[in-house]
Amino acid sequence: MTDTSWLMRVEGAKRTLNGSQALVFNLVAAGFAGFYLYTSGFGLVSTQSNRGIYLMLTSVLVFMLFPATRKSPTDRFSLFDIGFVVLTVSVFGYWIDQYVSYAMFRVSSPNQTDLIMGSLAIVILLETSRRALGPVISLIAIAFLLQLFYGQYLPGRLSHPGMSIERILEFTYSTQEAIFGVVTATFATFVFPFMIFGAFLERSGAGKFFMDLGTAVAGRWRGGPAKIAVMTSALFGSISGSSVANVVTTGSFTIPLMKRTGFKSHDAGAIEAIASTGGQFMPPVMGAGVFILATLTETSYLTIALMNVIPALVFFIFLLSMVDLEAARLGLRGIPREETPRVRDVMAKGWHFFMPLVIVIGLLFAGFSAEFCAFWGTVSAAVLSWRNRETRMGPKAIIQGLIGGAQSNSSAGAAIGTLGIIIGGIVLAGLGLKFSSVLIDFSGGNLFIAVCLVTLVSIIIGMGSSTTGSYIILSVVAAPALIQLGVPTVAAHLAVFYAACLSNITPPVCVAAFAGAAIAKAPPMRTGFSALKYGATIVIMPFSFAYVPELLLIGEWPDIVYSSLLYMTGAIMMAIAIQGIAPIGPRLSMPNRILFGVSAALLVFPANLWIDVAGIALMGSAILMAWFMATRQNNRAVPH
Structure with a gap:
């Protein structure tokens, strides 16, 4: 029975x-x-x-x-x-x-x-x-409902005549503009099927495979456990698209391992939190907000996924550099060889777990809809699970996969109707364009200040909402301002989306960092500030998209390759400046750190040829200074 x-x-x-x-x-x-x-x-x-x-x-x-x-x-x-x-x-x-x-x-x-x-x-x-x-998010929704009724009391440009309760209720509930609008449609049509896909892929054994693969590839390196966290979170993030789910799933293994090999508890929680946040924009699945972004910008999901490849690579290269330098600073080593599996053995046993992702990407390139790709990715995950006896998905596992997908949606989708209320309040009162005008006026038409304001607003909104919720609100009230200031539409929305991701790791309320702190048994606020240090690239990426759209594959290919290489180099220089230690070993003097920092700032914003040349020259000077210090220390250490 x-x-x-x-x-x-x-x-x-x-x-x-x-x-x-x-x-x-x-x-x-x-x-x-x-x-x-x-x-x-x-x-x-x-x-x-x-x-x-x-x-x-x-x-x-x-x-x-x-x-x-x-x-x-x-x-x-x-x-x-x-x-x-x-x-x-x-x-x-x-x-x-x-x-x-x-x-x-x-x-x-x-x-x-x-x-x-x-x-x-x-x-x-x-x-x-x-x-x-x-x-918090419910109170925000109530505020937007009240402003519809009391519009005549709003200040300046935000003022409007106010609306009757009947009009507010009809627009909010009866139409397909607010509660039942584009946000709900996107979650029901695209996001939920991918949550089910992620649940099936994990149930089929892919989660353990990605963990083993990360251990096999990076385990023996300096600071190996932290690099495992980065790699597995990147791989798992490509199927889950949820930062908190990433932290809870991979962090239960990686955080204790990091602590055991010498990382401080708050750093262990922070590294897992920021690596998991990267799953929000790690192709091919990414976070739920990207589906909304594709819908609002009328851009294909495949195009959005491709545009995120370079930013995701830069993000994880920077994070791996930060982890490696932290391990060097602490003098940490990797996991002993006998405790790490071989890449060949892991791939031989689980190579098929990549096939559902390949199928999803292949169908996207063939022009099929995202939800159709999710369907066949889910089916393929169940079928391919039968390659190994211990991972075979029978009726029980399939039902558990369905239940797991629905439970994931219970948290992620709980805000969708309320976000519809907020969007309805913004649209009905015409606040989107009004707020954008206020933002432009407040910034004096300066793009840099405007992006600073967008980032600040995203952090405030993110205190009471998820990444998706923050982005949805900002896409209506902030993205139009960046577009009016000359930023390409998709670049403006991605700048806003990355700013929304920042709220995951920004104190005082940073959900992903708090989840990591809970597992690491570390002070939550200290973990949050540490995550902000390890995630410094997320802070600058909204500016980068506004000033260097080539990172998003916008422009000519020579410009895209040139800007991307400079940006990646600048990200590594920034990691050296933040950590205060060079890969070759010596602790850096303050002038040397400043030199690395200035070169990084010039390289991540390649404005013109002379600035690029200056950045490269300063980088060369910083590297020579670090090499000279390392040589002098080594000479002192050698007995004569």
Whole structure:
């Protein structure tokens, strides 16, 4: 008889379900993921069903898995939770059933039931995001709703006549512009299928394979465990696209290993946090925000993935350099040879785990839609898992993969409806262009100051939202300002997206760093500041995209190659300046560090030939100074 005990338990961050309640959750989760996996492959569903079912079942799973308050039961649903589940099904079921009737007969004149259901939908979505993500993003949404009603009291250009409650409710709920707008459509159509793909790939054994591969490649190097963290997070990030998921998954192995080999606890947590943040823009999957970016800029997902190749390479090269120099500074060594597997053995056993990624990329190049690629990537992961007996995905593992994908979405998708409310408030009041005008005026039309302001705003917004949420808000209120200042559209949106990624590691609220600190048992704030040091390239990349669009493959190929090589060189010089030690060994004097730092600044912003020549000349001088110091120290160490 088949063992089904695994269906009788669900472990969440704040609630653990057992018995019949766990069974109900798992059945809903598996059905939810199964439905969207099917639609990603066959697409047989109406627009209103696609968007409505996504928000409905996301909220239902959140109400089951996240307790309402600290005093709520953590081992079962409360009556309050059940009431919200019933309300959610009724409200979103009504929208799905009535949308066509509204669009044909009731536009601009919603009936009383429409308005009541709209009010309840707003309450449901605010509660969904509050439970899963905390109160901040819900409070932001409430503020944007209030400004619609009290628009006449807003200052200066942001002022507007204000709108009736009926108009606010209709636009927010009944149309496909706010709650059921482009954000929901993108998550339901593209993001969720890739979450399922990531869950299947991990369930098929790919997560362990990537970990073993990173250990085999980098384990014996100086500071090997930290380099394993960087490499495995880059590989795992390409399938998960979630920084926190990366930290929790790979960090449980890499962080203790880093600490064991000599890294300080806060540095171990920080390295894992920043490496996992890199998964947000590591092709081919990247983070959920990239799908939104592709939709808003009307650019193919494949094009966005290709444009991120050079920035991702620069990011991880810089991070590996930082890790290597930190290991050199501490005098650390790698993992003993006998404890590291051979690359040949790891690849022989698990080379097939690359095939689902190859299939996804191949289908993208062939012109198929992103969700269709996710479908066949998921199917191929399940089929290829049968190559090894211990990883074979039978019916149990397939259902667990579906449940895992739905659980991942419960956290990532909890904010989507609330973000729709925020976007609706911005669009209905015309705040996007108004805020962009204010931003341009405040910066005096100076692009550098404008990017500084965008980065600052992204950090503030990111305190209460995910990377995706921060980017969605900034794409409406900040990206247009950069575009007006002459930045190419996609470059402007990517600058905003990378600025949003920065909030993952920027104190005082840095979710990825806090997750790493929890595993490392390190002070959260100290871990956050350390992550900011290791992730210095994310700080400068928004500026780079604005000034050097060649990094995003925009321009002629000779210019792209030239700028990219200078940028990568500058990133390495910046790592040397920050760490204060050269790869050849000696600690650097302060003048030498400053020389490396200035050369890095000139190289990462290749403005013209003379600045480039100056940067290269200063770099050569810095290297010669470091070599001279190393030679002198070695001569002193040799007995005469």
